[in-house]
Structure formats: C-alpha cells, structure tokens
Amino acid sequence: xxxxxxxxxxxxxxxxxxxxxxxxxxxxxxxxxxxxxxxxxxxxxxxxxxxxxxxxxxxxxxxxxxxxxxxxxxxxxxxxxxxxxxxxxxxxxxxxxxxxxxxxxxxxxxxxxxxxxxxxxxxxxxxxxxxxxxxxxxxxxxxxxxxxxxxxxxxxxxxxxxxxxxxxxxxxxxxxxxxxxxxxxxxxxxxxxxxxxxxxxxxxxxxxxxxxxxxxxxxxxxxxxxxxxxxxxxxxxxxxxxxxxxxxxxxxxxxxxxxxxxxxxxxxxxxxxxxxxxxxxxxxxxxxxxxxxxxxxxxxxxxxxxxxxxxxxxxxxxxxxxxxxxxxxxxxxxxxxxxxxxxxxxxxxxxxxxxxxxxxxxxxxxxxxxxxxxxxxxxxxxxxxxxxxxxxxxxxxxxxxxxxxxxxxxxxxxxxxxxxxxxxxxxxxxxxxxxxxxxxxxxxxxxxxxxxxxxxxxxxxxxxxxxxxxxxxxxxxxxxxxxxxxxxxxxxxxxxxxxxxxxxxxxxxxxxxxxxxxxxxxxxxxxxxxxxxxxxxxxxxxxxxxxxxxxxxxxxxxxxxxxxxxxxxxxxxxxxxxxxxxxxxxxxxxxxxxxxxxxxxxxxxxxxxxxxxxxxxxxxxxxxxxxxxxxxxxxxxxxxxxxxxxxxxxxxxxxxxxxxxxxxxxxxxxxxxxxxxxxxxxxxxxxxxxxxxxxxxxxxxxxxxxxxxxxxxxxxxxxxxxxxxxxxxxxxx
Ligand SMILES: Nc1ncnc2c1ncn2[C@@H]1O[C@H](COP(=O)(O)OP(=O)(O)OP(=O)(O)O)[C@@H](O)[C@H]1O
Ligand SMILES: [Mg+2]
Numbered sequence: 001x002x003x004x005x006x007x008x009x010x011x012x013x014x015x016x017x018x019x020x021x022x023x024x025x026x027x028x029x030x031x032x033x034x035x036x037x038x039x040x041x042x043x044x045x046x047x048x049x050x051x052x053x054x055x056x057x058x059x060x061x062x063x064x065x066x067x068x069x070x071x072x073x074x075x076x077x078x079x080x081x082x083x084x085x086x087x088x089x090x091x092x093x094x095x096x097x098x099x100x101x102x103x104x105x106x107x108x109x110x111x112x113x114x115x116x117x118x119x120x121x122x123x124x125x126x127x128x129x130x131x132x133x134x135x136x137x138x139x140x141x142x143x144x145x146x147x148x149x150x151x152x153x154x155x156x157x158x159x160x161x162x163x164x165x166x167x168x169x170x171x172x173x174x175x176x177x178x179x180x181x182x183x184x185x186x187x188x189x190x191x192x193x194x195x196x197x198x199x200x201x202x203x204x205x206x207x208x209x210x211x212x213x214x215x216x217x218x219x220x221x222x223x224x225x226x227x228x229x230x231x232x233x234x235x236x237x238x239x240x241x242x243x244x245x246x247x248x249x250x251x252x253x254x255x256x257x258x259x260x261x262x263x264x265x266x267x268x269x270x271x272x273x274x275x276x277x278x279x280x281x282x283x284x285x286x287x288x289x290x291x292x293x294x295x296x297x298x299x300x301x302x303x304x305x306x307x308x309x310x311x312x313x314x315x316x317x318x319x320x321x322x323x324x325x326x327x328x329x330x331x332x333x334x335x336x337x338x339x340x341x342x343x344x345x346x347x348x349x350x351x352x353x354x355x356x357x358x359x360x361x362x363x364x365x366x367x368x369x370x371x372x373x374x375x376x377x378x379x380x381x382x383x384x385x386x387x388x389x390x391x392x393x394x395x396x397x398x399x400x401x402x403x404x405x406x407x408x409x410x411x412x413x414x415x416x417x418x419x420x421x422x423x424x425x426x427x428x429x430x431x432x433x434x435x436x437x438x439x440x441x442x443x444x445x446x447x448x449x450x451x452x453x454x455x456x457x458x459x460x461x462x463x464x465x466x467x468x469x470x471x472x473x474x475x476x477x478x479x480x481x482x483x484x485x486x487x488x489x490x491x492x493x494x495x496x497x498x499x500x501x502x503x504x505x506x507x508x509x510x511x512x513x514x515x516x517x518x519x520x521x522x523x524x525x526x527x528x529x530x531x532x533x534x535x536x537x538x539x540x541x542x543x544x545x546x547x548x549x550x551x552x553x554x555x556x557x558x559x560x561x562x563x564x565x566x567x568x569x570x571x572x573x574x575x576x577x578x579x580x581x582x583x584x585x586x587x588x589x590x591x592x593x594x595x596x597x598x599x600x601x602x603x604x605x606x607x608x609x610x611x612x613x614x615x616x617x618x619x620x621x622x623x624x625x626x627x628x629x630x631x632x633x634x635x636x637x638x639x640x641x642x643x644x645x646x647x648x649x650x651x652x653x654x655x656x657x658x659x660x661x662x663x664x665x666x667x668x669x670x671x672x673x674x675x676x677x678x679x680x681x682x683x684x685x686x687x688x689x690x691x692x693x694x695x696x697x698x699x700x701x702x703x704x705x706x707x708x709x710x711x712x713x714x715x716x717x718x719x720x721x722x723x724x725x726x727x728x729x730x731x732x733x
Contacts, residue, residue: 262420294509436695
C-alpha cells in the first residue's frame with residue numbers, strides 16, 4: 001500500500017501550483033519539454049528609475065545600470081568549439097621529467113611580485129612549499145563513553161516488529177532489475193536523530209541557531225560595552241586560515257590570500273565576510289562583497305566588481321568613468337561609504353580593470369592613499385581560470401600585473417593545507433598539474449585513471465565540459481532516457497530592479513536556473529549549503545515528488561517504516577491513516593486545497609551514508625552593500641548533474657568526476673576540472689596529455705614571490721598603529 005501511496009505522489013499528475021502566480025513565468029506549455037538554451041542576452045544600456053527601491057535606495061535619484069556588467073559569465077560559458085590544439089611554445093612552462101621540489105614556505109623569496117616578460121621567465125627552478133601531511137585531526141573521534149545502564153522499560157527489549165519501507169525507497173527501485181538492486185548502496189549506518197529532512201525544517205533549525213548566536217552576542221556586548229563581539233565561526237578554521245582572518249578583521253590589513261584548489265579559500269572567505277559583517281554591524285554598507293564574475297558573485301551573495309563600481313563595461317578612460325559614477329548617486333555613495341572591498345575569484349579580474357578601479361577610488365574619495373584608503377580583501381588562485389579574453393589579439397593581463405596591485409595589496413598569503421584531497425599522492429599529482437610541470441610518473445598515474453568508474457549505487461560521475469552546449473546536450477540525453485513524468489519548477493524572481501529583461505540578465509549568472517525540469521531518477525546537484533553534510537556540490541538522485549505534509553508524516557513515523565528497501569510488505573492501514581492525517585494539512589488558496597510537490601532527493605554522502613532531503617525553494621540574492629537586493633531568485637536548490645560546465649564546477653568539491661581533456665582548450669581549465677575530485681577512485685580522466693595542461697608563465701613567476709603568514713604575525717613595530725595609513729608592501733617583509 002505504501003508503494004501505492006508513493007505511486008500516488010511520484011510526480012506531478014497535476015500541474016505544479018503557483019506560489020505567487022503574478023510572479024511566475026508562464027510554464028505550463030513547456031511542461032513536457034526540456035529547458036531551452038538560456039538566451040545570451042543583448043548588450044544594451046538600461047536606465048533605471050527609482051520605482052520599487054528599498055528605503056535606503058529611495059533617497060537617491062536615478063541609477064544607471066549597464067546590463068553588460070554581467071556578460072562575463074556568458075562569454076565564459078559560451079565558448080565556441082575551440083580550434084585544434086597546438087602545443088604552446090613560449091607561453092607555457094617546459095615539462096620536465098623530474099618531480100617538482102617543494103621547499104618550505106619560509107624559504108620563499110620575500111619581495112613583492114614584479115612583472116616579468118615571458119622571455120625572461122625562469123623555466124625550471126620554481127620552488128613551492130611542501131604539502132603538509134594528510135591531517136586526521138578533522139575526523140570525528142569515535143565515542144568512548146560506555147552506556148552504563150538503561151532506563152528503558154522491559155517492552156523495549158522485545159524483538160522489534162517488522163519495519164515497513166519508506167515509500168520513496170521503493171519507487172526508483174521498482175523500475176530496476178534484480179541486478180540493479182544488488183548494486184544498491186550498502187545499508188547505511190543511521191546518523192543520530194535525523195537523516196532525512198525537509199528544507200524548511202533545516203531552515204527552522206538554522207533560525208534557532210542564529211537566535212541563539214544573537215543572544216550570546218548580545219550578552220557579550222553588554223558585558224564588554226563598546227568592544228567588538230567575538231567572531232563565532234561555524235567551521236573550525238585551521239591555524240593558517242585563522243591567521244588570515246585575524247589579519248583582515250582585527251588588524252585591518254589589505255591582503256590577497258591564495259593557495260591551490262581545495263585549500264579552503266572559499267570557506268575562509270565566507271568566515272571573513274561573516275566576521276566583517278559583525279564588525280560593521282551598525283553600518284553594513286561599509287563592507288562591499290564582490291567577485292569577478294556573476295556566478296562567483298552569486299555564490300557569495302554579492303555583486304560583480306563592475307556592478308559595484310557602477311562603470312558598465314568599464315571600457316572608457318578613467319576620467320569618463322569617474323564622470324559616469326558621479327552622475328550615479330548610488331554608485332558614488334558606494335565608493336564613498338565602502339571601508340572594506342572583498343573581491344572573490346580574482347584570477348578572472350583583468351589587470352587594466354584593477355588599475356582603473358584603484359584610480360577611480362582615489363579620485364571619487366578624494367583620498368590619495370591606495371584604493372582611496374579602502375581595505376582590500378582579495379582571494380583566488382591565478383593557476384585557475386584567467387580573465388575572459390577581451391579581444392583576439394589582446395594579451396591576458398592578470399590583476400597582479402596591475403601597477404596598483406603592489407601598492408594596494410600589503411600581503412600575499414599562501415594557504416598550504418589541502419583539505420579537498422586527503423590522499424597526499426593525489427594532492428601532489430594535482431599540484432604538478434597546477435604548476436604545469438608534470439613528471440612522467442604523474443602522467444602515467446593520470447593515464448591509469450582512464451578506466452571506467454564503477455560504483456555500488458545508482459549515482460554516476462559528473463562529466464565536466466568546457467562549453468555549455470556540451471553540458472546541455474549531455475543532460476538532455478539522460479533525461480530523455482528516463483520514463484517518468486517531467487516536472488517543471490519555475491523560479492520566482494523579485495528585487496528592486498523591475499525591468500524584467502534586466503532582472504533576468506542579472507540573474508542569468510545565478511546557479512539556480514529560471515526553470516528546471518526534473519524526473520524521478522534524475523541525477524542532481526545541491527547548489528546551496530543546507531547543513532554540515534548537505535552542501536553545495538552534494539550529488540543525489542530524485543526519488544519522488546512529495547508535498548511537505550506527506551514527507552513530514554513519513555519522517556515523523558520513520559521508526560514504523562524502517563529503511564530496508566524491498567524487505568517489508570507495505571501496510572494498507574498505515575497508508576489510510578497517512579492520507580487522513582494529511583487532508584487537514586493541505587492549506588487553502590482561493591478555495592482550492594493545494595499541496596505543492598517538491599523533489600525528494602536521496603543524497604550520497606562522502607562517508608558512504610545517505611540523506612534524504614525534500615528540496616523546497618531557496619533564495620539567491622544580488623545584493624548591493626547598502627542591503628538593497630537588486631534581484632532575487634527563489635528556486636529549488638538543484639541543477640542537473642550528469643554533466644556540468646567547468647566554469648560552473650569552479651569552486652565545487654565533487655566525489656565523482658569524469659573529464660575528457662581532449663576538449664579542454666584554455667589555460668587552467670584542465671587543472672580546475674581535475675582538482676574538483678576528492679579521490680583518484682572517484683576520478684576518470686580521458687585523453688590525458690601533459691600538453692593540455694597549460695600554465696601561464698607570468699603566473700608561475702608571481703607565485704615564486706609569496707610571503708609567509710608568519711611574517712605578518714611578527715611583533716608590531718612601535719610606530720605601526722595597525723591603521724591602513726603608513727603601511728606599505730615592504731613594512732612586513
Ligand atoms: N577549516 C576547514 N576544516 C575542514 N574542512 C575544510 C576547511 N576549510 C575547507 N574545508 C573543506 O575543503 C574543501 C575545499 O574548500 P574550499 O572550496 O573552500 O577550497 P578552495 O580553496 O576555495 O578551492 P577552489 O580553489 O577549488 O575554489 C571543502 O569541502 C571544504 O568544506
Ligand atoms: Mg573556492
């Protein structure tokens with residue numbers, strides 16, 4: 001009967017019901033089609049009026065936005081099929097057979113970076129710090145507390161009655177063969193209290209935690225009146241991460257922190273942003289959160305650097321751009337109010353843009369200090385994706401080549417502990433790749449990874465492609481192979497930008513699509529951090545479509561159902577009770593009872609266990625420093641995950657990855673793709689060729705100049721008041 005109950009809720013027998021019908025896109029006509037390719041957008045300027053502004057925004061006059069601000073990602077994702085690969089000559093480092101030496105961080109040169117021409121580049125003696133040993137300190141220690149006695153009544157010691165099976169565990173399996181069943185994930189160990197939740201239940205818990213945290217902050221502030229409340233990080237930062245956080249938040253340093261893929265730059269940046277928001281909690285617009293591309297900006301709930309600056313495409317000379325900003329009251333105010341400018345994924349920021357922004361800051365703020373006295377917090381890895389090329393013949397100019405880089409960035413700090421790959425051999429292989437110096441041994445090891453991946457569950461490796469067209473083709477093909485009903489999920493967009501075209505343009509870089517079609521059996525990726533084990537990048541499979549009430553009922557009665565798929569006869573009475581109980585839960589809208597169905601996803605966790613999550617809508621915001629939400633999207637936090645673009649995969653951690661290097665054509669692309677994997681066992685590499693691993697020699701040179709964090713933390717000079725003023729790039733070297 002429970003099989004029957006789930007069959008009654010497997011997908012949308014009726015059309016999905018509107019949450020806010022006036023904001024929804026027309027979709028019913030599309031319900032049986034796959035999503036179309038996203039429009040690339042038209043390059044044109046739009047003049048915004050004040051209608052629909054936030055309270056703060058309404059104080060100001062008209063604003064000029066340029067939708068081209070957000071073109072970067074589209075350009076990035078829409079590469080045409082590249083020309084056949086030609087082995088690089090002067091622009092990549094020589095591949096040498098010997099392994100790369102990895103010196104201690106303190107052996108590194110201590111001068112700031114200087115621009116070096118490609119021809120002048122040293123080709124072989126690049127030295128990098130040793131990879132730290134694989135740390136076990138983050139693994140949860142086993143419980144050592146014995147259970148001395150039991151207060152359970154005698155009935156609890158009776159053998160348990162036959163559990164019934166959770167309906168969604170049967171659904172997908174019903175369509176599978178006996179063979180398939182034998183490949184099912186080994187029976188998971190049941191984590192503490194919860195293992196499956198609805199997104200709203202998780203939100204409630206998070207709210208509660210925030211309330212608790214606020215309470216403790218308040219009491220602390222009361223006790224130390226006037227002092228800054230302590231930072232309460234939700235993750236346990238390593239010593240080097242903590243040192244960077246302190247240098248930014250407590251010492252107010254302008255710095256660039258970098259490190260190879262998986263060294264926790266994004267985790268650290270999120271903690272820094274949180275702490276800065278606490279520090280400037282009375283004046284939130286003092287902290288500007290930006291990133292090089294719309295996608296990266298959306299991931300940290302910020303805006304693009306272009307959008308923050310109010311410079312449109314920023315092609316004009318600085319005097320023109322300054323005039324443009326001065327005409328735009330909001331943009332001018334942003335420049336005047338900002339005390340800390342956060343820039344994420346800086347490897348994709350153009351050097352000319354960096355110089356222009358620095359000069360603009362000085363002029364608008366009428367302040368001769370670097371960046372007009374704004375504290376800069378910059379992160380990224382220049383060995384990853386470079387700036388989007390502007391013209392066919394224009395040489396890539398990295399942000400570190402900007403004249404203003406050395407005057408602005410007081411410290412460049414290398415994070416050395418790789419968290420993503422626990423296997424030091426694999427981390428070392430990836431590091432060789434990062435540096436473009438691949439030994440024959442590493443080449444051999446990568447070539448061995450061309451074998452087919454076999455897993456004991458129904459999740460496949462996510463295939464990474466350089467272009468979006470390849471991604472859409474691959475995902476569409478897999479969806480067509482599934483037999484279930486196609487369920488459309490429309491985003492609900494809102495925000496102070498009311499022009500629908502421009503709003504769409506702003507949101508086009510958001511991870512969440514405006515419309516996603518799902519089927520039972522679809523492989524999906526979670527695109528929001530929900531809690532410790534369910535994070536952005538978790539991969540799962542849609543097992544049912546269910547309303548919250550039904551899901552909650554099953555969850556609350558989990559003990560009755562057990563978890564062994566296929567073992568137990570479903571119970572008719574229980575299903576009837578479930579139905580009766582659910583009826584009053586359905587709420588009324590316009591006299592029609594609605595119970596909106598959401599995808600129920602079974603996620604595979606890195607520890608081999610599973611979690612079920614009812615994926616209800618989450619929000620993504622494009623938010624200006626003054627708190628004005630220019631655009632916001634509410635959508636189920638899922639994207640299809642049989643295939644993903646390398647651009648979208650940047651920043652992700654994936655357990656199972658498949659990459660065909662024959663298709664890769666850009667510097668840094670191969671490294672970004674392969675470094676998403678956590679283990680060699682979860683990585684398949686086709687057509688590995690060391691010549692495909694291209695590294696820009698200027699990047700290699702730049703990384704030869706790094707400074708250790710220890711130098712920042714050395715005792716203060718008597719004259720140093722830790723103010724930004726007076727600090728220079730050489731003060732601590
Ligand atoms: N302090 C920490 N403790 C435990 N795990 C961490 C810590 N910092 C980062 N991680 C984990 O390491 C992985 C990689 O982190 P993160 O994505 O921040 O790296 P990154 O340097 O930004 O990588 P990329 O350059 O690929 O974007 C994530 O799974 C993250 O949860
Ligand atoms: Mg990152």
